[in-house]
Amino acid sequence: MRRDVFQAIADPTRREILGLLAQNPQNINAVADRFPTSRVAISKHLKILMECGLVVVQQQGRERICEAQPEKLQEVADWVEQYRQFWNEKLDSLEQYLAKIQNKDADNS
Amino acid sequence: MRRDVFQAIADPTRREILGLLAQNPQNINAVADRFPTSRVAISKHLKILMECGLVVVQQQGRERICEAQPEKLQEVADWVEQYRQFWNEKLDSLEQYLAKIQNKDADNS
DNA sequence: TACATTTGCAACCGATTGGTTACACAAACT
DNA sequence: AGTTTGTGTAACCAATCGGTTGCAAATGTA
Numbered sequence: 001m002r003r004d005v006f007q008a009i010a011d012p013t014r015r016e017i018l019g020l021l022a023q024n025p026q027n028i029n030a031v032a033d034r035f036p037t038s039r040v041a042i043s044k045h046l047k048i049l050m051e052c053g054l055v056v057v058q059q060q061g062r063e064r065i066c067e068a069q070p071e072k073l074q075e076v077a078d079w080v081e082q083y084r085q086f087w088n089e090k091l092d093s094l095e096q097y098l099a100k101i102q103n104k105d106a107d108n109s
Numbered sequence: 110m111r112r113d114v115f116q117a118i119a120d121p122t123r124r125e126i127l128g129l130l131a132q133n134p135q136n137i138n139a140v141a142d143r144f145p146t147s148r149v150a151i152s153k154h155l156k157i158l159m160e161c162g163l164v165v166v167q168q169q170g171r172e173r174i175c176e177a178q179p180e181k182l183q184e185v186a187d188w189v190e191q192y193r194q195f196w197n198e199k200l201d202s203l204e205q206y207l208a209k210i211q212n213k214d215a216d217n218s
Numbered sequence: 219t220a221c222a223t224t225t226g227c228a229a230c231c232g233a234t235t236g237g238t239t240a241c242a243c244a245a246a247c248t
Numbered sequence: 249a250g251t252t253t254g255t256g257t258a259a260c261c262a263a264t265c266g267g268t269t270g271c272a273a274a275t276g277t278a
């Protein structure tokens with residue numbers, strides 16, 4: 001089952017989990033304790049995050065320490081970035097428009 | 110029904126639609142013609158993109174011209190950006206590590 | 219007026235999603 | 249040795265998703 005970063009971060013719980021793990025790595029139960037849902041549900045979310053490389057796990061005895069690996073978010077950043085120019089241009093022309101009508105207003109006053 | 114930008118861009122077809130509309134605005138049938146799926150399916154995707162503000166529509170007679178409004182991607186950019194420092198730090202320490210073992214290697218040669 | 223085009227909406231469908239409970243099992247304490 | 253702790257897996261469930269077909273309605277055009 002091929003996992004996709006965009007799909008992984010679509011769920012707000014998974015985004016929150018990534019936030020927690022970025023602050024400090026911790027085992028699965030510790031993560032699950034922070035949410036109202038069951039351990040199994042969180043475990044499934046973690047599995048998805050692992051499958052797309054946003055989280056890595058390190059076995060330590062019976063515990064599995066999960067760590068955030070947000071480099072994979074680069075793919076998302078790149079995709080968004082291609083629209084940056086697009087919306088900056090629109091904002092620029094809006095600014096020019098606003099500047100123009102402000103000047104006009106000043107002329108009329 | 111509250112739509113969320115993260116959920117909207119999770120689907121590859123919707124990301125592609127946004128790409129098409131960023132190149133040039135066009136009506137719903139024109140978009141649908143670019144995909145192997147039915148018009149209704151594309152129409153549903155467009156509805157989701159509209160509901161979260163990534164696409165705006167302008168009625169023109171019987172046609173509805175769809176236009177990309179990628180400003181809403183700022184929310185995604187902001188979320189990703191908060192992890193930038195995190196992964197830059199990791200890359201930095203990797204670089205330092207690589208530099209270190211390279212020096213060691215040079216010493217040994 | 220008759221016809222073609224563009225679109226929305228309702229009903230349906232199979233697959234996926236996010237969740238649950240129940241059970242199993244190895245690692246670590248007492 | 250017995251018990252607690254951390255985790256995986258299987259079976260199930262309701263809701264959502266991405267897709268379909270069929271029909272209706274409004275706007276253009278011949």
